[in-house]
Amino acid sequence: MDIGFIGLGAMGSAIATNLVNTSGHAITVWNRTAAKAESLVAVGAKLAKTPKEAGAGKSIVFSMLADDSALHAALSGDDGLLAGLPKGALHVSLSTIAVATADQVAALHHERGQRYVSAPVFGRPDAAAAGRLFIAAAGAAPDLDEAEPVLAAIGQKVFRIGDKPSAANxxxxxxxxxxxxxxxxxxxxxxxxxxxxxxxxxxxxxxxxxxxxxxxxxxxxxxxxxxxxxxxxxxxxxxxxxxxxxxxxxxxxxxxxxxxxxxxxxxxxxxxxxxxxxxxxxxxxxxxxxxxx
Amino acid sequence: MDIGFIGLGAMGSAIATNLVNTSGHAITVWNRTAAKAESLVAVGAKLAKTPKEAGAGKSIVFSMLADDSALHAALSGDDGLLAGLPKGALHVSLSTIAVATADQVAALHHERGQRYVSAPVFGRPDAAAAGRLFIAAAGAAPDLDEAEPVLAAIGQKVFRIGDKPSAANxxxxxxxxxxxxxxxxxxxxxxxxxxxxxxxxxxxxxxxxxxxxxxxxxxxxxxxxxxxxxxxxxxxxxxxxxxxxxxxxxxxxxxxxxxxxxxxxxxxxxxxxxxxxxxxxxxxxxxxxxxxx
Amino acid sequence: MDIGFIGLGAMGSAIATNLVNTSGHAITVWNRTAAKAESLVAVGAKLAKTPKEAGAGKSIVFSMLADDSALHAALSGDDGLLAGLPKGALHVSLSTIAVATADQVAALHHERGQRYVSAPVFGRPDAAAAGRLFIAAAGAAPDLDEAEPVLAAIGQKVFRIGDKPSAANxxxxxxxxxxxxxxxxxxxxxxxxxxxxxxxxxxxxxxxxxxxxxxxxxxxxxxxxxxxxxxxxxxxxxxxxxxxxxxxxxxxxxxxxxxxxxxxxxxxxxxxxxxxxxxxxxxxxxxxxxxxx
Amino acid sequence: MDIGFIGLGAMGSAIATNLVNTSGHAITVWNRTAAKAESLVAVGAKLAKTPKEAGAGKSIVFSMLADDSALHAALSGDDGLLAGLPKGALHVSLSTIAVATADQVAALHHERGQRYVSAPVFGRPDAAAAGRLFIAAAGAAPDLDEAEPVLAAIGQKVFRIGDKPSAANxxxxxxxxxxxxxxxxxxxxxxxxxxxxxxxxxxxxxxxxxxxxxxxxxxxxxxxxxxxxxxxxxxxxxxxxxxxxxxxxxxxxxxxxxxxxxxxxxxxxxxxxxxxxxxxxxxxxxxxxxxxx
Known part of the structure; x- marks a missing residue:
């Protein structure tokens, strides 16, 4: 599978590195500061120039961003993920964001025929690097089923909260x-x-x-x-x-x-x-x- | 060993019954309402008519009372434990009482040449019946050493807090x-x-x-x-x-x-x-x- | 003097009516729901179709709006007050708004060479109708001097807070x-x-x-x-x-x-x-x- | 009238001095530390050696003590006010004490056929010296009527709270x-x-x-x-x-x-x-x- 991954802060880097090392998937990463992607590129990740490019042609994209405004910035505009993600593709947001923001993002994807799952994580960077996070995931059951194999590589346990994505947040x-x-x-x-x-x-x-x-x-x-x-x-x-x-x-x-x-x-x-x-x-x-x- | 035990509410009964059944010690019990002692007498406990009598001739007496005033009442007066406990004997209070009360009780015993340990417990009556309480104990080290074998029958673990009894409270x-x-x-x-x-x-x-x-x-x-x-x-x-x-x-x-x-x-x-x-x-x-x- | 007045809710209506009745100034009013302006027009106020029109050609405009978003809406866009208020003219905001909003509004006016004063009021509609409000006003001293005569008709007392408008808020x-x-x-x-x-x-x-x-x-x-x-x-x-x-x-x-x-x-x-x-x-x-x- | 006055701290001294100076009543004072009574004796007050003596033969006694335990101490024992106050006489407590304490004191007086009014005061020593305190008074109506003339010399206004003394506290x-x-x-x-x-x-x-x-x-x-x-x-x-x-x-x-x-x-x-x-x-x-x- 070809996976997009947006956001390479302390948590995002650790998660993405673990995915590259253990999942066998091809990963395309994007980060606002490209320099932070270097170590990932060194182990085999592809580098996208924009969130749009990170989402282009993917069936699933993960994001781990610092806060609501960083997520909004990565989603919107000509270079944003909303513009790049194919119809029917799935965005899995790992970030800790507002409940209302999750509702808005879900609606934005829905308007474009894209799918959305909230899957915020419990744990610190060292747990992320070891694939030992706990994950609370919510969204439509088929979407959760689809995300599950990758989430299983990210965390030690996934809790399914319900079908409304923001419930996980x-x-x-x-x-x-x-x-x-x-x-x-x-x-x-x-x-x-x-x-x-x-x-x-x-x-x-x-x-x-x-x-x-x-x-x-x-x-x-x-x-x-x-x-x-x-x-x-x-x-x-x-x-x-x-x-x-x-x-x-x-x-x-x-x-x-x-x-x-x-x-x-x-x-x-x-x-x-x-x-x-x-x-x-x-x-x-x-x-x-x-x-x- | 001959043990005194004062206070047979839900917790006290469960603890005393467990001691009778498992410790092999002779137990003399007292309760304000004597009827509550019947089941203990039935399994071999002796019944004292007063706290004084429960303490008379014992080297160690345990108490488990509802509150500070019940403890004061059992200690003082002509029929009280203070009057009955021999010089050098040890009173181990299992009750949840005020820090200041524990200090007072320690002083009262000290004036009479008696010894005092606070050993309040964590757990409900079912844990008490099974000898599975947790115990926080404080007092002079030799006093704790002396109480330890009986405490080990009462609880699954004893935490030593220090040499000032009220620290356990x-x-x-x-x-x-x-x-x-x-x-x-x-x-x-x-x-x-x-x-x-x-x-x-x-x-x-x-x-x-x-x-x-x-x-x-x-x-x-x-x-x-x-x-x-x-x-x-x-x-x-x-x-x-x-x-x-x-x-x-x-x-x-x-x-x-x-x-x-x-x-x-x-x-x-x-x-x-x-x-x-x-x-x-x-x-x-x-x-x-x-x-x- | 020709005065603009924006916002005719319970408080705004009472203030504007009092101004029409007692100040001798010509008042041009605007409200999102024009029907609420009828009683004011009946006593001599002119009706503007937009905030821009209410501000056009005035040296001073007052606003009394429900909240921060209503104020933003009245200010911005092609029909907004920012577009209508002449250079050098003064906007006096009577609304209870966020400190940060007052700072933003002050900056927006400053960019356009317009002036801004915050003058939120204490009191209920009956006090407003009677010109008995208390007013906390802040802004540049000459701006406060200019607003003072009208504020004196609105309230029984004006407290000068300082030269930064948001301090009044x-x-x-x-x-x-x-x-x-x-x-x-x-x-x-x-x-x-x-x-x-x-x-x-x-x-x-x-x-x-x-x-x-x-x-x-x-x-x-x-x-x-x-x-x-x-x-x-x-x-x-x-x-x-x-x-x-x-x-x-x-x-x-x-x-x-x-x-x-x-x-x-x-x-x-x-x-x-x-x-x-x-x-x-x-x-x-x-x-x-x-x-x- | 011959009045007893117990307690000469900052507040008590100021009140008693004002009474001596303005009320025309003979005042017998008591304080735990007799030295504090000297200035009052200098202006005409009599000095009692015990609270009992301060109450003996009086129809009305006022007290102003630091706290509940000081009041209890002045009331009880062989030298206490309870022992000295004649049957039918009235104790007016000006102190800020617990509601429960006021109930106890009222009961103690009642047992002895004495009467009790709570009349705690609002104000600092300077207001006390000037007879400008505010007083909240509660007790049986005839008792309040009897205390009223003296209270009127102590404070600028007396609020009658009800017939249960502790309500004033x-x-x-x-x-x-x-x-x-x-x-x-x-x-x-x-x-x-x-x-x-x-x-x-x-x-x-x-x-x-x-x-x-x-x-x-x-x-x-x-x-x-x-x-x-x-x-x-x-x-x-x-x-x-x-x-x-x-x-x-x-x-x-x-x-x-x-x-x-x-x-x-x-x-x-x-x-x-x-x-x-x-x-x-x-x-x-x-x-x-x-x-x-």
């Missing part, structure tokens, strides 16, 4: 919210423990040794214990952007989410105090400082 | 806070998902299938999905009491915990709307109703 | 936030008082008779006491829109405003439960219901 | 909550304004010049503008104590008050960061620091 946003809520929870509990004379590492040992034995507590808990807030694995402003996307969906659906408001405010406070480059787990530093630690 | 309170925070997190995410057309069960499947693969999400998530808020496994007013204990410790240590405030307010709101008998997971009902579901 | 948004915060404050205190056996009216009497003797407590307090949540004087979704504008400014400036988050969540909850037509004071109903009243 | 607590909510409101709005280029003083001018023209905004707004957080007029830990009393009443009545939780958390955070001696308006400093100011 909603689930992904819920997941990111839940991660930040777990970080806030640990941060507050650790501040209380520390001021009460119990080491953060000890508290984490008890939590992850009992009811909280999950990657979200182990991974982020260790960062909080070691206070590794810079350099950022995932910058606070990106986390804030995601929380805004959750908030927009919640506003539109008329769902009050006070815990979302709390973590959003703590991200904002963290950025105000610590700068734009801190990791989103930096809310742990904020909570500690607010406790006088 | 602080860890236990942090754990209960973290459970309620996880419930709030799922409740908000599920409300958003549901109004956006994604079934709660589907969201839970994705969460527990990825980063959130822990008992706290599986157990409480299922309750939220099935909306099993009555009959209560753990009543909301008891949860509120625990959150107040966390709040008292936080106030005293000067630690602001806005997420604690949020879950406390949601418990209060849930009780105001649904009555005193609802389960503490009922905050999921509150969150859903507040979203217009 | 920021102040206006702060004011609306403070109103909703006062409503939330009274709602919570009244719920506590009511469940404790003190009538809401009695509490309000004490508050407004002591430190809280201000219109914001008297006006909104009476609505809360009388539970006049429908028909809406100011609909909750409009209040939510304003709080979002505050939130956008706060996000951009990196200012955490947890009280803003709280009132925004309560508006959202109120709309979810009570529907889109409830007054923004309806958060009082939400707070009371959440207390089991 | 509830109203007083609501008032203190509303003050802190107004401080929080201004603090957040000022942080947003300041980072957006608008001076705090300018924002306050607009607020107090329009809908927010009340002492609470003028007085506390000026403190926030001038950042006069030390020395404290009312220390943050005392504000925290009052907010806890509100919280206890809310917990008991099952009323969720998220804004109360927010200001309580901000007080706690302020104390954690700035120390125990900062004024309760210091939450303005916390909000500003959290915004990176």
């Amino acid at each position: 909603l689930v992904k946003l819920c997941g990111n919210f839940a991660i930040l809520a777990a970080i806030e929870t640990m941060a507050e509990a650790m501040a209380l423990a520390e001021k009460g004379g119990v080491a953060k590492a000890k508290l984490l040992e008890v939590l992850t040794g009992t009811l909280f034995d999950a990657p979200v507590y182990r991974t982020y808990g260790r960062i909080l214990v070691e206070e590794r807030f810079t350099p950022a694995g995932f910058k606070a402003p990106l986390g804030l952007k995601d929380m805004r996307l959750v908030g927009e969906a919640a506003d539109k659906s008329r769902v009050a989410m006070p815990l979302l408001s709390l973590v959003r405010d703590h991200l904002l406070e963290t950025i105000a105090k610590e700068g734009e480059d801190i990791d989103w787990t930096g809310i742990g530093k904020t909570v500690a400082r607010n406790a006088g630690i | 602080l860890v236990k309170l942090c754990g209960n806070f973290a459970i309620l925070a996880a419930i709030e997190t799922m409740a908000e995410a599920m409300a958003l998902a549901e109004k956006g057309g994604v079934a709660k069960a589907k969201l839970l499947e994705v969460l527990t299938g990825t980063l959130f693969d822990a008992p706290v999400y599986r157990t409480y998530g299922r309750i939220l999905v099935e909306e099993r808020f009555t009959p209560a496994g753990f009543k909301a007013p008891l949860g509120l009491k625990d959150m107040r204990l966390v709040g008292e410790a936080a106030d005293k240590s000067r630690v602001a915990m806005p997420l604690l405030s949020l879950v406390r307010d949601h418990l209060l709101e849930t009780i105001a709307k649904e009555g005193e008998d609802i389960d503490w997971t009922g905050i999921g009902k509150t969150v859903a109703r507040n979203a217009g579901i | 920021l102040v206006k948004l702060c004011g609306n936030f403070a109103i909703l915060a006062a409503i939330e404050t009274m709602a919570e205190a009244m719920a506590l008082a009511e469940k404790g056996g003190v009538a809401k009216a009695k509490l309000l009497e004490v508050l407004t008779g002591t430190l809280f003797d201000a219109p914001v407590y008297r006006t909104y307090g009476r609505i809360l006491v009388e539970e006049r949540f429908t028909p809406a004087g100011f609909k909750a979704p409009l209040g939510l829109k304003d709080m979002r504008l505050v939130g956008e400014a706060a996000d951009k400036s990196r200012v955490a405003m947890p009280l803003l988050s709280l009132v925004r969540d309560h508006l959202l909850e109120t709309i979810a439960k009570e529907g889109e037509d409830i007054d923004w004071t309806g958060i009082g109903k939400t707070v009371a219901r959440n207390a089991g009243i | 509830l109203v007083k607590l609501c008032g203190n909550f509303a003050i802190l909510a107004a401080i929080e409101t201004m603090a957040e709005a000022m942080a947003l304004a300041e980072k957006g280029g608008v001076a705090k003083a300018k924002l306050l001018e607009v607020l107090t010049g329009t809908l927010f023209d009340a002492p609470v905004y003028r007085t506390y707004g000026r403190i926030l503008v001038e950042e006069r957080f030390t020395p404290a007029g009312f220390k943050a830990p005392l504000g925290l104590k009052d907010m806890r009393l509100v919280g206890e009443a809310a917990d008991k009545s099952r009323v969720a008050m998220p804004l109360l939780s927010l200001v309580r958390d901000h007080l706690l955070e302020t104390i954690a960061k700035e120390g125990e001696d900062i004024d309760w308006t210091g939450i303005g400093k916390t909000v500003a620091r959290n915004a990176g100011i």
Whole structure:
């Protein structure tokens, strides 16, 4: 199969490289900054000059872009993917984008007789490179069936959410919210423990040794214990952007989410105090400082 | 060994029964309502008429009481454990009580030349019956060493927190806070998902299938999905009491915990709307109703 | 003087009618729905077919539009005010709009050699009809001097905020936030008082008779006491829109405003439960219901 | 009339001095630290050695004590007011105390055939010295009638709340909550304004010049503008104590008050960061620091 792949940031590069190395498919890549494609071209990928060219003649194209506006930019205009993708072809968007954006993109493809699936991923670049991401996918069943073999090379597990593509984006946003809520929870509990004379590492040992034995507590808990807030694995402003996307969906659906408001405010406070480059787990530093630690 | 055991509520009964059945120790039990001791007497426990009597001549006494005032009542007065426990003997408190109360109780025992360990437990009555609780224990190392064999019969794992007994109570309170925070997190995410057309069960499947693969999400998530808020496994007013204990410790240590405030307010709101008998997971009902579901 | 006036909703109509009746200026009006201009034409206003026509040949044009998009629509395109307003002429925007929008509009006018002042108003239609609004105005000093005589006919007092037009919009948004915060404050205190056996009216009497003797407590307090949540004087979704504008400014400036988050969540909850037509004071109903009243 | 007066802190001294100077009544005073009574004795007050002695033979006794435990201490024991006050005599408590405490004190007096009125006051020592306090009074109507002439000398206005004494305490607590909510409101709005280029003083001018023209905004707004957080007029830990009393009443009545939780958390955070001696308006400093100011 001949696959198009749009967007070669940290996540996109890792996914595309893994596909080139393991899937046996021919991959045509495009990135706004072409230099980032060099290592992929070196291992056999073809380089497209525009998103349009990356989509031309393909039956399936994947995209992994930084945000909604980057996706819009890659789709529209004379050089855009919408102009290049053949009728009947399938666009699988791996990006974390707004629910409303996914609905718009689905409609744009539908107008042109193209097909669209949302398949946002859970995991960091190292998981992407190893094909160990988790994927939430939604769209028409035949479209999901068609995407599945490639998604199986990208991730360790694919969850089918439903037939409306944006439902997968909603689930992904819920997941990111839940991660930040777990970080806030640990941060507050650790501040209380520390001021009460119990080491953060000890508290984490008890939590992850009992009811909280999950990657979200182990991974982020260790960062909080070691206070590794810079350099950022995932910058606070990106986390804030995601929380805004959750908030927009919640506003539109008329769902009050006070815990979302709390973590959003703590991200904002963290950025105000610590700068734009801190990791989103930096809310742990904020909570500690607010406790006088 | 001859063991005293004070407090035969749902948890205390299950623990004591397990000890009688598996530990080979002679157990002398006391409960405010003697009738609750009958099944234990039937399997071989001795019945004490007062806490004092339950402690008399023992080298170690365990207690599992409903709250701080029940513990105070069992300790003090002419019939109290303080009056009965021999010099040098050890009191191991399994109850979830205030940090400040644990400090007071430790001091009271110390004045009498008695010893004290806090060893609050994580788990429900079925885990207690099976000896599968988790235990956070703190106190002087020799005291912990002495308690350890019996604790090993009570729980599947003992975490040593430190040499100040109340530190274990602080860890236990942090754990209960973290459970309620996880419930709030799922409740908000599920409300958003549901109004956006994604079934709660589907969201839970994705969460527990990825980063959130822990008992706290599986157990409480299922309750939220099935909306099993009555009959209560753990009543909301008891949860509120625990959150107040966390709040008292936080106030005293000067630690602001806005997420604690949020879950406390949601418990209060849930009780105001649904009555005193609802389960503490009922905050999921509150969150859903507040979203217009 | 010959004045242009764009936007004849409830507020715009009242302001323009007052100007026609009291200022002695010739007024040319435009509204998207021309029928709404009839009563003004009847008292002597001229009717423009487009915003461009309303601005043509004028030295000063006022606008009072529902939101940012209505303002953008009236400004842009071949029929827009930007195309009609002479070089050197002044646009005074009375609308409650985003800080960022005011910055954009100021820049658009500047590019064309036109001038711009933001002068959002405090008050309801009856105050507008009586020329009793309060006005926060910002822009270059000579521009404010030029607008002042007309603003003096519109309002009872003009506050000069500074030379950057959007600063006035920021102040206006702060004011609306403070109103909703006062409503939330009274709602919570009244719920506590009511469940404790003190009538809401009695509490309000004490508050407004002591430190809280201000219109914001008297006006909104009476609505809360009388539970006049429908028909809406100011609909909750409009209040939510304003709080979002505050939130956008706060996000951009990196200012955490947890009280803003709280009132925004309560508006959202109120709309979810009570529907889109409830007054923004309806958060009082939400707070009371959440207390089991 | 011969009046007893218990408690000569800053507020009590100012009230008692004003009574001695203006009311023409004979006053017998008691204070835990007798030295604080010297200036009163110099102007004609009699000095009692115990609260019992201050109450002996009086038909009416006023008390103004720092908190619930100080009141309990003055009431109970062999030297307490309960032991000294004649049958049928009236105790008027001016202190800010818990609703539950007022209920207990009312019951204690009732058991002894004594009468009790709660009459907490609004205002600072300078208003007390000038007889310009506001008073919320509750109790049996004849008891209020009897207290009224003296209360009229203490304050500029007496609000009758009802016949249950503790209702006045509830109203007083609501008032203190509303003050802190107004401080929080201004603090957040000022942080947003300041980072957006608008001076705090300018924002306050607009607020107090329009809908927010009340002492609470003028007085506390000026403190926030001038950042006069030390020395404290009312220390943050005392504000925290009052907010806890509100919280206890809310917990008991099952009323969720998220804004109360927010200001309580901000007080706690302020104390954690700035120390125990900062004024309760210091939450303005916390909000500003959290915004990176």
